Amino acid sequence: MAEPILQLRDVSLSFKGIKALNALSFDVERGEICALIGPNGAGKSSLLNIINGVYRADSGSVSFDGERFVRIRPARAAHLGIGRTFQHNALFRHLSVLDNVLAGLIRHSRTTLIEHAFGLGRDRSETRAFGRRADEIIGFLDLARHRDRVVSTLPYGVQKRVDLARALVGRPSLLLLDEPMAGMNQDEKREMSSFVLEANRSFRTTVVLIEHDMSVVMGLSHHVVVLDYGRKVGDGTPEEVRRNPDVIAAYLGTVH
Ligand SMILES: Nc1ncnc2c1ncn2[C@@H]1O[C@H](COP(=O)(O)OP(=O)(O)OP(=O)(O)O)[C@@H](O)[C@H]1O
Structure with missing residues (x-):
């Protein structure tokens, strides 16, 4: 087994x-x-x-x-x-759904501070890949119509789904x-x-x-x-x- x-x-x-x-x-x-x-x-x-x-x-x-x-x-x-959501959702309430989902990928970034500061190659390709992954999971959880909305303006049940998206985006x-x-x-x-x-x-x-x-x-x-x-x-x-x-x-x- x-x-x-x-x-x-x-x-x-x-x-x-x-x-x-x-x-x-x-x-x-x-x-x-x-x-x-x-x-x-x-x-x-x-x-x-x-x-x-x-x-x-x-x-x-x-x-x-x-x-x-x-x-x-x-x-x-x-x-x-190991991904995680919290009992009292720990979302960035004043940021969009997309930005919250992208935040779930920060720990997966391989870009160094220097590459990020100068917008060097790995930073740009990583940004594109992260955007695609975030959009995939936003679509999967039926959040596409809320993608650019500020989280605090969304109903509670939708906010909990954003929290799930943020945890799932890191696969x-x-x-x-x-x-x-x-x-x-x-x-x-x-x-x-x-x-x-x-x-x-x-x-x-x-x-x-x-x-x-x-x-x-x-x-x-x-x-x-x-x-x-x-x-x-x-x-x-x-x-x-x-x-x-x-x-x-x-x-x-x-x-x-
Ligand atoms: N940071 C902490 N400081 C002090 N005591 C704590 C802390 N975290 C949990 N406890 C205590 O540990 C015990 C278990 O708490 P825990 O929150 O893990 O239970 P739970 O089953 O998740 O409860 P609930 O269903 O209410 O969320 C409780 O007595 C709680 O008061």
Whole structure:
């Protein structure tokens, strides 16, 4: 069997005595959509922050694409192919959709400061290539009619799609989505789900997403991992997790 794209082994993290993650281990298979669920404060965002290097685990390890690390710098994570969106979108609100999507390529630039300053060959060809890639992803996410609009003037659901475009334009092999559907109505959630699924299928992007809406999780994911107080209480297919009594007690049975 192929090696999982992501392996977490005994990952622990504390904040001033609060155990955000407690000896957490699980695998994510290449090409799957894996949902991370659990009550508020269960440790889901902290885990994404460890995978893309925003936080350093106190102990344990993460292996991505065969490379094992305890701490990885965010720039290195992006370079290796880990893309990320944030819970509260971190877009440049006063810039256009196109400029925001192009910002997702900054870490992929090979142009030096000198080449950039003097508009030398590599700068010009890179600029053209980046423009093409940005337009491709803008088209893919049905954002073409918004391409030159300032982000702050767009509806919330469209802004979340711009955030997805910015994360996808770097062609990540692993895409981490922190509540991509938070605050959306049902139509917007359906639309966003179909774009996540399309990205997974068309680009073979492995997806790890945090989501609270169980109907979205059950409809979209191949694999569900359930956290409660930093511990794993469920790990399996959506059906297995739905039937797991520990999960029902920890999460599905509680008002969220
Ligand atoms: N930077 C931080 N400083 C201090 N405590 C933190 C920090 N980040 C997370 N925590 C704590 O770690 C625990 C896990 O938080 P985390 O945000 O990872 O949970 P979550 O499952 O993503 O929650 P939510 O669903 O509300 O986003 C919580 O007790 C939280 O208060």
